[in-house]
Amino acid sequence: MTAPRSPSPAAAPTTIASAALPPRVRRVLQNLFDHISPDFITALNAMLVEFEQQLFKQAEHARSNHLQTQIFVDLRALQKHRTELVPHYMFGLEGELAGLRAPRAEANASTAPRLDYQTLTLVEDAVMDQEIVLREVARRHEQRGNAQILMLGQRFGVLARAPAYDADTLPLGPNRLCHVLKDAAACLELSLDAQLVLYRTFDHKVMLNYSEWASTVNQFLSREGILPGLVYMPRRGRVQEAIRRHPLDEGSAEPRPMTAWQGQAGASHWATLTPDQLQAVAGAMTDGRAPEPGHGGSSPPAPSSAAATPAAAETPAADNTAGSFEVLQKLLAIRRGGLQADAHALAASGGYGSAGGLGGLGGHEGQGGQGGGTGTGEGSDQGGGQGSAPTGDATGATAPAAPAHRLLPTPDVLSTLQALQTAPLPPRAPDQPRRTVADLQQAMLAEVRAKHGPNATLASADSDTFELLDLLYNEIEREVQHDAPAADMLVRLQVPVVQAALRDRNFFLRAQHPARDLLNTVAESGATWLGDEDVDPQLVQKLHRAVEAVVETYEGDEAVFEDANRDVQQHLQAAARKAELAERRQIEAARGKDRLEVAKQRAAETIESAMAEAKPQKFVQALLSQAWADVLTLTQLRNGESSTEWTDQLQTTLEIVAATTTSQEPSPALADKIEKSLVQVGYHEDEAAAIARRLSSAEEDETTSRTELTARLKARARLGGQGEIKKKPAQPRTPQEQECYDYLRTLPFGTWFEFTRNQQGDLQRQRLSWFSPVTGNALFVNQRGQRVGEHSLDTLAHLMAKGQAQVVTEDRGRLIDRAWNATLSALRSLTGRRGETEAAGDAA
Numbered sequence: 001m002t003a004p005r006s007p008s009p010a011a012a013p014t015t016i017a018s019a020a021l022p023p024r025v026r027r028v029l030q031n032l033f034d035h036i037s038p039d040f041i042t043a044l045n046a047m048l049v050e051f052e053q054q055l056f057k058q059a060e061h062a063r064s065n066h067l068q069t070q071i072f073v074d075l076r077a078l079q080k081h082r083t084e085l086v087p088h089y090m091f092g093l094e095g096e097l098a099g100l101r102a103p104r105a106e107a108n109a110s111t112a113p114r115l116d117y118q119t120l121t122l123v124e125d126a127v128m129d130q131e132i133v134l135r136e137v138a139r140r141h142e143q144r145g146n147a148q149i150l151m152l153g154q155r156f157g158v159l160a161r162a163p164a165y166d167a168d169t170l171p172l173g174p175n176r177l178c179h180v181l182k183d184a185a186a187c188l189e190l191s192l193d194a195q196l197v198l199y200r201t202f203d204h205k206v207m208l209n210y211s212e213w214a215s216t217v218n219q220f221l222s223r224e225g226i227l228p229g230l231v232y233m234p235r236r237g238r239v240q241e242a243i244r245r246h247p248l249d250e251g252s253a254e255p256r257p258m259t260a261w262q263g264q265a266g267a268s269h270w271a272t273l274t275p276d277q278l279q280a281v282a283g284a285m286t287d288g289r290a291p292e293p294g295h296g297g298s299s300p301p302a303p304s305s306a307a308a309t310p311a312a313a314e315t316p317a318a319d320n321t322a323g324s325f326e327v328l329q330k331l332l333a334i335r336r337g338g339l340q341a342d343a344h345a346l347a348a349s350g351g352y353g354s355a356g357g358l359g360g361l362g363g364h365e366g367q368g369g370q371g372g373g374t375g376t377g378e379g380s381d382q383g384g385g386q387g388s389a390p391t392g393d394a395t396g397a398t399a400p401a402a403p404a405h406r407l408l409p410t411p412d413v414l415s416t417l418q419a420l421q422t423a424p425l426p427p428r429a430p431d432q433p434r435r436t437v438a439d440l441q442q443a444m445l446a447e448v449r450a451k452h453g454p455n456a457t458l459a460s461a462d463s464d465t466f467e468l469l470d471l472l473y474n475e476i477e478r479e480v481q482h483d484a485p486a487a488d489m490l491v492r493l494q495v496p497v498v499q500a501a502l503r504d505r506n507f508f509l510r511a512q513h514p515a516r517d518l519l520n521t522v523a524e525s526g527a528t529w530l531g532d533e534d535v536d537p538q539l540v541q542k543l544h545r546a547v548e549a550v551v552e553t554y555e556g557d558e559a560v561f562e563d564a565n566r567d568v569q570q571h572l573q574a575a576a577r578k579a580e581l582a583e584r585r586q587i588e589a590a591r592g593k594d595r596l597e598v599a600k601q602r603a604a605e606t607i608e609s610a611m612a613e614a615k616p617q618k619f620v621q622a623l624l625s626q627a628w629a630d631v632l633t634l635t636q637l638r639n640g641e642s643s644t645e646w647t648d649q650l651q652t653t654l655e656i657v658a659a660t661t662t663s664q665e666p667s668p669a670l671a672d673k674i675e676k677s678l679v680q681v682g683y684h685e686d687e688a689a690a691i692a693r694r695l696s697s698a699e700e701d702e703t704t705s706r707t708e709l710t711a712r713l714k715a716r717a718r719l720g721g722q723g724e725i726k727k728k729p730a731q732p733r734t735p736q737e738q739e740c741y742d743y744l745r746t747l748p749f750g751t752w753f754e755f756t757r758n759q760q761g762d763l764q765r766q767r768l769s770w771f772s773p774v775t776g777n778a779l780f781v782n783q784r785g786q787r788v789g790e791h792s793l794d795t796l797a798h799l800m801a802k803g804q805a806q807v808v809t810e811d812r813g814r815l816i817d818r819a820w821n822a823t824l825s826a827l828r829s830l831t832g833r834r835g836e837t838e839a840a841g842d843a844a
Contacts, residue, residue, distance in 0.1 A: 019098035025159050028224050029097045035220055036172075037090060039213065040206070044086045047205040051198050052078060058197070074194040081188050088184035096171040096180060100160045133196050134182060137203045138174040142167045145211035147232040149173055151218050155226045172217060174210060178202070255809035259750035261576035261783070325505040329464050331827040406456045408448060413462055414499055414556075416447050421495040421551060434491050437470035437498065465501050468508060471826070475819035476523050484526025485540050489547045493519060496554045496561075503556055514561035520816035521568055522547065527815055529754060529765040534783040536575065542568050575784075582785030587770045590779040590790070594772045595637060601775075602641070603632035610653045614661040619706055620694060626713055627691050628656065631677045649677070656695045663698060671696035733794070734801065741797040745773065752808040753780070755799070765808065 016030050055075050062068035142149060149167050156171060157164035168175045181202050185195060222228045420443065428434065441458075449456050458466070473494070480487055500515040501507040507515060522543050525536070546564035554560045607624050615621070632649055639645040655670055671692040678688035690709055733741060749770050754763045766788055771778035776793040791799075799805035812818045 014098045015094055016098045019101075021098075021101060025100070028159065028221070028226065029100065031224065032217070032220060033094055033097055036093075036217065040090065040093065041086055043206040044089060047198075047201050048078075048082050048085065050205055051201045052082075054197055054201060055194065070191055071194070074190050077189045078194075084187045085184055088187050089180060092180040092184050093177075096176055100156065100171060101162075129192060129196060130182060130199070133199045134178040135175075137199060137207065138167075138178050140203075141174040141207050141210045145174075145214050148211055148214035148218055151227075151230055151232055152214055152221075154230060155218065155221045158226055172214070174207065177207070255812075257747055257751040258808045258810045258812075259748060259752070261572075261579055325461070325508065328468060328508060328827075329460070332464050332467055335827055406452060407459050408452065408456050408462070410459065410462055410502055412448065412452075413444065413458065414502060416444050417495050417499050417502075418555065420444060420447070421499070421554070425491065434487065435494065437466060437473050437494055440494050440498065441466045441470075461505070462502060465505070466498065468823070469498055469501055471823045472816075472819055475822045476519075476816065478822075479528050479815055479819065480523055480526045481528055481530075485544070486522050486524075486526025489522045489543060490519070492547050492551055493522065496550050499554065499556065500558070500561070504558075514558045514565065516816060518546065518550065518561050518565045518568075520814050521565060521572075523815045523819075529763045531764055531782060531788075533786065533788075536784075539568070539571055539575070542571050579781075579783065579785035583767070583769050583781050586779060586781055586785065586787045590770055590777070591772075594775055594777055596633070597775050597777070599633045599636035600629070602636055603629045606632055606650060606653060610657045614657060616657060616660040616698075619710075620660045622710075622713075623691055623694055624653075624656065627678060627681075627683065628653070628674075628695065630681045634681055652677070659696050660698050667696055731794075733797065736801045737794075737797045740800040741793060744771075744793050744796055744800075747807065753796075754806050754808055756804045 016026060016033060019026065021029065052075070055071055055078070059068050059071040059075070062071060149170060150164075152172060153165040153167070153170050165171070165173070167173050170176060178199070181199070185198055188198075190198065218230075222230070420440070425435065445456075445458070457463075473490070476490065477487070480490065497515050497519060500513075504513075507513050510516075525539055525543055546568050549564045550560055604625070607629060611621070611624070616624070632653070635643075635646050635649045652670070652673055655667070656674070658664070659667060659670060671689075674692040674695050675685075675688045678691055679685060683691070687709075694709070747768065749768065751768045753766050753768060755766060756762070757764045766780040766782060769779045769781050771793060778791050778793055778796060779787065780789045780791065782788045796805060812821065
């Protein structure tokens with residue numbers, strides 16, 4: 001029986017006990033090695049069992065006797081040396097820990113001998129295959145356990161008295177564990193195919209739960225006193241920093257163009273106000289210009305305790321509340337005041353009548369008033385804003401005192417919405433409008449008042465949440481196709497989204513919110529900028545399942561939205577990868593066409609330059625600009641201008657001009673050279689010979705008439721002439737077009753554009769995949785990466801100057817961000833009209 005061999009030098013050059021380490025470091029490493037050894041020994045033994053079974057299966061399904069014989073040889077080698085693998089691996093693992101304070105490979109890179117080209121050799125295929133498999137295994141587990149690996153790198157850096165280890169050099173990192181196996185597996189004497197199977201089995205059996213195992217190692221080192229307080233905390237930008245970086249809040253900073261595919265665009269921060277706008281709101285609310293109670297625009301009271309959230313429980317100073325829910329409430333209060341003042345002015349002038357004016361201008365505010373509206377503070381007037389002035393009518397008569405309202409706690413509102421969430425939507429006729437958030441609020445109030453009495457009303461914060469969502473939904477519907485499946489799915493999502501916003505007021509403030517992300521994904525699947533070829537039926541099906549899952553299971557846990565959106569995002573990522581591949585093929589084709597166009601231009605310039613001093617006959621010029629230009633174009637494409645072939649063709653061009661403009665004797669060598677060149681381009685030998693005779697002499701060719709040769713040239717397709725479109729001569733640019741042209745040349749490839757496609761203002765998005773800085777040709781693709789058109793940069797600049805094309809920027813890339821910005825713009829515009837609305841109210 002063969003005795004076990006000693007470990008190879010590469011596997012275990014030293015042990016922890018013999019390593020030159022400080023006593024505490026040696027003790028920690030020895031305890032760590034003793035702690036992890038049982039796990040590795042158990043996992044490696046299980047790996048060997050699985051590996052042997054895999055080899056047996058391969059032998060049973062071998063495609064040839066030769067392969068089966070090789071597998072049986074590997075099985076015999078495994079059975080002979082399997083007891084050696086685990087000791088070799090453990091020696092190698094101990095060697096990794098023992099060499100902790102040995103100089104790292106990177107540190108010796110500067111002293112490594114400089115490679116000479118004579119010392120370079122080809123890498124064996126076996127080595128390449130092994131490295132590829134091992135690198136793939138390590139990379140996968142590095143991604144899964146990134147946080148734990150970072151903390152292990154810090155802790156081992158402390159033990160090594162050196163900078164933190166990266167993933168590749170970490171002694172217990174996936175990369176080093178895989179290479180320890182590679183060194184230890186040499187004792188098994190396996191073939192390459194069997195080694196690759198062993199590595200994959202190691203991946204499944206030993207590295208399966210690497211992230212959890214690395215967490216236990218971190219906990220062990222923490223208990224040993226190695227950075228006990230270390231935690232992994234990814235850096236997140238502060239809210240105020242995000243607001244300052246927001247392109248709409250920073251006049252000097254221009255928003256960046258959006259280049260992401262559908263569903264891959266990053267969320268922009270929903271900053272509510274700039275500091276100047278915030279001061280305008282504060283001035284309108286506090287500087288003696290607060291709306292009178294009769295105008296219905298009083299400041300909203302603080303939310304009830306049941307509805308309070310961390311963002312709404314405090315009243316921050318006016319200089320740092322740009323992202324607070326209170327600012328949104330103030331904007332809504334100003335909006336109500338302005339709309340009610342307009343309604344009173346119209347009623348006083350008899351334009352629409354009292355009831356009609358309120359119904360037409362303040363319909364939603366009237367509904368909101370019935371649901372709670374905004375009151376005057378701590379009193380019992382929480383249900384104000386019913387659509388009429390509480391202090392008197394148009395004739396001055398005093399209205400009777402309103403009954404006391406019963407404020408509903410937010411949990412009661414949520415429980416009622418939960419019951420409405422699972423209820424099916426009422427049937428709708430094709431011409432009937434879909435349910436709005438305001439309709440949902442009325443349905444909820446009807447249910448609540450049936451239980452708690454007719455005076456039950458919403459708290460101020462809850463009513464404002466409904467109103468904000470109604471405004472947001474209205475803007476979303478503007479950008480969603482009316483007959484798209486997304487329109488119905490958005491209605492199904494109303495109740496869960498309202499619940500999410502009521503539970504967390506940061507729905508309007510957080511840079512990313514799971515409910516908002518799903519809402520955006522659904523809306524973008526039916527966006528008005530999508531063409532018929534952009535619709536993805538599989539995406540619509542996945543979105544339908546995701547929406548139904550949210551409706552059936554959401555009870556307040558944000559993870560429901562995250563789980564529902566995860567499957568959809570995976571589909572969008574796969575679609576984006578397919579679109580990128582399709583786009584890449586289109587770009588290669590466009591680059592080929594552009595190179596051909598450049599080569600044609602260079603050939604035409606060469607011929608014009610050769611004829612600068614002497615002009616041949618018109619017929620000879622036609623032959624040069626057609627047949628010989630194809631020869632120069634092909635030479636340019638194949639060899640380039642720096643080649644000897646191109647130099648020879650330039651000399652031949654000069655010889656042709658000299659031969660056709662002087663009375664020198666015909667040159668057979670020149671004719672032969674021309675004929676060979678034309679044959680290479682694809683001309684028939686008879687045609688090539690006839691053209692060569694014409695281009696090599698100034699005399700007439702008696703064998704072939706001009707008419708016959710001209711007819712042949714017209715019937716023949718030019719090089720690269722299939723589908724060629726003649727360009728219109730470029731017109732001089734206006735100053736505005738020049739500015740757009742200069743801006744276009746700075747855009748990155750992949751920038752999205754929105755083109756106006758009809759007089760109704762409907763938009764369609766196209767992606768600028770590539771443009772040529774030489775010819776100015778630009779390639780556009782759709783959401784699937786399919787080519788949809790080509791424009792020149794001049795044409796594109798002209799469209800931009802006319803407002804028929806615009807760049808999609810990151811802050812307006814996502815549909816829900818555009819809708820929210822439109823909502824805020826409508827609210828912000830009322831802050832500047834505050835004086836006008838007050839004047840209208842006084843007149844009323």
